[in-house]
Amino acid sequence: MSHDTSAMRPRRFLPNGPLRGRIRVPGDKSISHRSIMLGALAVGETKVTGLLEGEDVLATAAAMRAMGATVERTGEGAWSVHGVGVGALLQPQAPLDMGNSGTSTRLLMGLVASHPITATFVGDASLSKRPMGRVITPLSQMGARIEASVSDQGGGRLPLILKGAFPAVPIAYRLPVASAQVKSAVLLAGLNTPGITTVIEPVPTRDHSERMLKGFGAELDVETDQDGTRIITIRGEAELKPQTIDVPGDPSSAAFFIVAALVVEGSEVLIENVGMNATRAGIVTVLRQMGGHIEELNPREVGGEPVADLLVKHSPLTGVTVDPAIVPSMVDEFPVLFVAAALAEGRTVTTGLEELRVKESDRLAVMAQALTLAGARVEETEDGLIIDGTGGAPLAGGAEQPVATHLDHRIAMAMAVAGIASCNGVEVDDTRPIATSFPTFEAMLDGLCG
Ligand SMILES: O=C(O)C1=C[C@@H](OP(=O)(O)O)[C@@H](O)[C@H](O)C1
Numbered sequence: 001m002s003h004d005t006s007a008m009r010p011r012r013f014l015p016n017g018p019l020r021g022r023i024r025v026p027g028d029k030s031i032s033h034r035s036i037m038l039g040a041l042a043v044g045e046t047k048v049t050g051l052l053e054g055e056d057v058l059a060t061a062a063a064m065r066a067m068g069a070t071v072e073r074t075g076e077g078a079w080s081v082h083g084v085g086v087g088a089l090l091q092p093q094a095p096l097d098m099g100n101s102g103t104s105t106r107l108l109m110g111l112v113a114s115h116p117i118t119a120t121f122v123g124d125a126s127l128s129k130r131p132m133g134r135v136i137t138p139l140s141q142m143g144a145r146i147e148a149s150v151s152d153q154g155g156g157r158l159p160l161i162l163k164g165a166f167p168a169v170p171i172a173y174r175l176p177v178a179s180a181q182v183k184s185a186v187l188l189a190g191l192n193t194p195g196i197t198t199v200i201e202p203v204p205t206r207d208h209s210e211r212m213l214k215g216f217g218a219e220l221d222v223e224t225d226q227d228g229t230r231i232i233t234i235r236g237e238a239e240l241k242p243q244t245i246d247v248p249g250d251p252s253s254a255a256f257f258i259v260a261a262l263v264v265e266g267s268e269v270l271i272e273n274v275g276m277n278a279t280r281a282g283i284v285t286v287l288r289q290m291g292g293h294i295e296e297l298n299p300r301e302v303g304g305e306p307v308a309d310l311l312v313k314h315s316p317l318t319g320v321t322v323d324p325a326i327v328p329s330m331v332d333e334f335p336v337l338f339v340a341a342a343l344a345e346g347r348t349v350t351t352g353l354e355e356l357r358v359k360e361s362d363r364l365a366v367m368a369q370a371l372t373l374a375g376a377r378v379e380e381t382e383d384g385l386i387i388d389g390t391g392g393a394p395l396a397g398g399a400e401q402p403v404a405t406h407l408d409h410r411i412a413m414a415m416a417v418a419g420i421a422s423c424n425g426v427e428v429d430d431t432r433p434i435a436t437s438f439p440t441f442e443a444m445l446d447g448l449c450g
C-alpha cells in the first residue's frame with residue numbers, strides 16, 4: 001500500500017444506534033495464507049472455499065504464482081491452486097512484494113530457505129520496520145544465506161535477499177519468542193530438508209500450520225511434555241497431497257463485532273461460522289470474564305477446525321486483570337480489547353504484551369494515544385496498558401485531530417468501534433489499511449448499525 005498521505009482515506013465513525021442482525025465474517029487470514037502456500041507445494045489441484053480475499057492473502061497468492069504455482073480465483077472466495085511439488089519452487093523473476101503482511105514474509109522466507117532459489121522480499125513502510133531477525137536466525141542455521149539489500153536499515157529488516165540452501169540442514173530450534181510465524185517458517189523450511197526438523201515451543205501459539213501440514217500428508221508429530229512445552233517434528237522431502245479446504249471465519253475479524261455488540265446499548269448480533277480453535281479464542285474467554293454475553297451456538301467442525309455461531313448481546317462490562325498466559329491466543333485482538341476496557345466499569349490491567357510493539361505498528365503506544373484522544377483514561381507501561389473505564393458511558397470522542405493508524409488495519413477497526421461507542425464520533429486518519437485483512441468491514445458495520 002502506498003504511504004502517499006494525499007491518498008489517505010479518512011473517516012469519522014459516528015454513533016448510529018444499536019447493532020442488530022446476522023453477519024458472516026471473511027475467512028481466517030492465517031488459514032487462507034497456509035491454504036495457498038501448501039496448495040502450491042502439493043502436486044495436483046487444491047480447492048479452497050471461504051478464502052479471505054484481503055490484500056495480505058493476495059500478496060501470498062502473487063508470490064506463489066511468481067514461484068511457479070497456478071493460483072486462480074474461480075468464484076467469490078473460491079480458489080484453485082495447482083502446485084509444483086515440494087522442492088520444485090521456481091526462481092522468482094522479480095522481487096516478491098509482501099505489502100503489509102508479516103505472515104506472508106516470514107512463512108515464505110521459510111519456504112525459500114530450503115529451495116535452490118534466491119528471492120528478494122520487499123514490503124510497505126510498516127512491514128519494512130518489522131524485525132525479520134527472528135526468522136533469519138533459524139533459517140541461517142539451516143544453511144540459507146540472507147543478504148541485506150542496499151537500503152536495509154540494519155537489524156534484519158526488509159528489503160532482504162534470501163538465498164536458499166540445497167540441501168538444507170535439519171535443526172532443532174527452541175523458539176525464543178512465542179510466535180506462530182517463526183514456528184511455521186522453520187516447519188515450512190523443514191518440508192524440503194532431508195531428515196527431521198524439530199521446533200520446540202515453550203508457549204503454545206496458533207497451531208494451524210501443524211493441523212494443515214498433517215492434513216496435506218506431511219509426517220508431523222507433536223509431543224507435549226509435563227511443563228506444557230510442545231515438541232513438533234516434521235520429516236522432510238515430504239510429498240504433499242492436494243486438499244479441499246473450507247476456511248472458517250476469522251475470529252480476529254469477528255472480535256471487532258463481538259466488542260461492538262457488547263458495548264453499544266441495545267445490540268444483538270449473530271456472527272456465523274467463527275473459528276473457535278483454542279489457540280485463537282482467548283478474546284472470547286476474556287470478554288466473558290468481563291461479563292460479556294457471548295453464546296456459542298451450533299458447535300461443529302469446518303476444514304478441520306472447531307467452529308461455532310456466536311450470539312452476542314449488549315452487556316455491562318467490568319475491568320479485569322488479563323492473565324499474560326492467554327496472550328498468544330488473542331495476540332491480534334488486544335487493540336479491540338482495549339476499547340472494551342475503556343468502556344467497562346473499573347480498571348483493566350494487561351501485561352506481557354511486548355510483542356504488540358512489533359506488529360504493523362507499536363500497538364501499545366498507538367492505542368494509548370488513540371484512546372486518550374477519544375477521551376479514555378489510559379496509562380502505557382513497558383509491556384501493557386492500564387485502562388480505567390467509563391463504567392458503560394460512551395467515550396467523549398469528538399476530537400478534531402484524527403487518530404493516527406500508522407498503516408495498521410487493527411488500529412483502524414478498533415477505533416471505528418470506539419467511534420460508534422462515543423458521543424461525538426472518532427475520526428480515523430486512514431481506512432485503507434482495513435483492506436489488508438477485512439475488505440468488507442465498513443459495509444458490514446454500516447449494515448448492522450442504524
Ligand atoms: O502465524 C500467523 O498466521 C500469525 C501469527 C501471529 O504473529 P506472530 O507469530 O508474530 O505472533 C499473528 O499476529 C499474525 O496476525 C498471524
Ligand SMILES: C=C(OP(=O)(O)O)C(=O)O
Binds near residue numbers: 100103332359410437
Ligand atoms: C499482525 C498481523 O498480521 P501480520 O503479522 O501477518 O502482518 C495482524 O493481522 O494483526
